[in-house]
Amino acid sequence: MEVPGELVGALRRARSVCVLTGAGVSAESGVPTFRDARTGLWERYDPLELATPEAFEQNPRLVWDWYAWRRELVREAEPNPAHHALAELEELVPEFVLVTQNVDGLHRRAGSRQVVELHGNLGYVICASERTPVSPDEFVPAGEDRPPLCPRCGSYLRPDVVWFGETLSMGRISEAQAAAAGCDVFLSVGTSSVVYPAAGLASEAARSGALVVEVNPQQTPLSGASDHVLRAPAGTALPALVDALKD
Template sequence: MHQPLYPFSDTLVRRLREAERVAVLTGAGISAESGVPTFRDPDGLWQKFRPEELANVEAFLDNPTLVQGWYAHRRAVVEDVAPNDGHRALAALERWVVGRGGEFLLATQNVDGLHRRAGSESLVELHGTITRSHCIDCHAPAHESALEAGPLTCENCGGLVRPDVVWFGEALPEEAIGRATEAAAMADVYLSVGTSSVVYPAAGLPQIARQSGAYVAEVNPEPSDIAWRLHEQVRGRAGDILPEIVGALGAAMPRPDEPLP
């Protein structure tokens, strides 16, 4: 019998075994374990800028070269790191749930693309991803590497090219938040992983799941703002705890070098 090293409950494992629908929300904490700096971490040249000064439409239109350069830097950082065991465990959990005929959805607030690289397929990127970009006028996609020099303009119409991310002052894409909200409302088990739960509407998803009857557990080193509202708090790093939960279910963890399906 698998003996877990971390203090998640037998109830969580049992509810996962019984679940027909499982949904997950992840935040910056799981990516930080891979070495991705959080949004507000100081980093060299960019120390003198607050994120709010760069991640908005006004800043982009005023100085597209500066903003494109910041995102090129962030993308280079992301490309230099790899998914960790927490990312891989969620991909393994998805395979296990779907393999049993169930439904699974992972909603992430992260824009780094690490969940997709880890093998997650049923995935909603609530805030978009810095690995894609598009023209602000004709919306044609641009190559990921195109933001390495600016100001970059669209090959089709000459419009400015921006990253596919949600900036300050912009609403989340309706389809993305709609899918995530529906999954939360329908879930039998809901996991909130590596998020401080201070940014809405994403922070409301675990609460929707709880109100709709799901068993809701938080995996985080420190309690989030909504931890007291949930059924279970599992303290620790996602990369340590999630593989243990997957192991308790008897699901196989993919190796770091395993090809994606």
Template sequence: MALQDAANLLGPARHVVVFTGAGISAESGVPTFRDALTGLWSRFDAQALATPQAFDDDPDLVWGWYEWRRRLVQRVRPNQGHLAVARLATHVPRLTVITQNVDDLHERAGSPAVTHLHGSLFTPRCASCARPAPVPESTGEQPDEGRRVAPPHCRHCAGLIRPGVVWFGEALPEDALESAVQAATECDVLLTVGTSALVYPAAEIPRVAGRFGAAVIQVNPQPTPLDPIAEVNLAGPAAEILPALVTATWPGFS
């Protein structure tokens, strides 16, 4: 019954926002920040590596860790949840995809113009002048855990290139945040998928949508702080729930 309730809300919507968190990518094999690091990285704390201070103190260590993460992401594939999000664009007049994830799985699944609130592993930039930098070429080899890698230098100012992600203590990209908030105020349905709703200010996006009258539909295996504001809570993995939701909403056309 909950799935059909969600389909009844989604079907007539003119503008749908899909807001995704780590859970959807974890189903493809991308570790979340709450997962314990494995192998040679297990002696490090992920949150301690993801800070400007860590990069200043040991840029080779931090760059090596993010290169390991980037190459790991390149080896996994979008799952049926990502593909279902991309299919939504063929059914609704306007679809906005906002993610807290720093991978490119939505893009590889076929979703264009994804708003990345926390940056991306695929948009490195200079730590000094902030100019964009090329993504390092992939060797196709297995990621090396625990390996220090010297970051490249900026071709403009010779500063060190840093990962294009938002570290702890840094502000979200202003353009991305403004775009996300604007979409949340304008949508009639917000579909929140695989997010713990604990990381602010990103976690405020579904709440903004609810305050502006949108129907909030939540997809998550576990309860979250968004349970009370969601009109429908769909408990389960995104790779199962999202394709089923698309099929229930548009039978024969998904």
């Protein structure tokens, strides 16, 4: 696809680039969106009713098993051309921060280093009480009606993701906002631009004078406020952008 020369020039001059990614990037790797993760045994469950502290309190083993199933789906997925293009873009600009709403860890697997995982990471497990990480070889095995236990305090273990009704890490939000406010070019990739606080990062960047670029095959609330819109899937647009930047 053709990439606007003005955008390529801006990236070449940029001292700092901030990228926000959403579910559209992961979908190209075959990772089901959150609301689509309900096949087979899980078809009768509403994901919105499983991803809450209340659901975990009422039936911790059920919630644990659902996330274990989702973790296996992610483990079988591979980073796609969009993930690899973003890892390559990080090497081409002086400062780069990738903020993601995705919890699948595919950006890190593709080689991205400066990653802010706003909603956590499915691949990590924490103690529900202490909120400290626990590695798989430390788990006290699950019981018939409970998830694995923390080896230190005996509390239930849970995935290191943000559930509905929980607040995002202020440290991660602050890091993302600082990256958006300090960048020269901001790319919004594969996100609906309706979930806050992530959806507010583009405005933060624009207020600071950054060039705002949307990469999305669909129209979003951000489209009209963007300086450039690449109306294509991320796996098509981002490799083309990186190739143009290297020419």
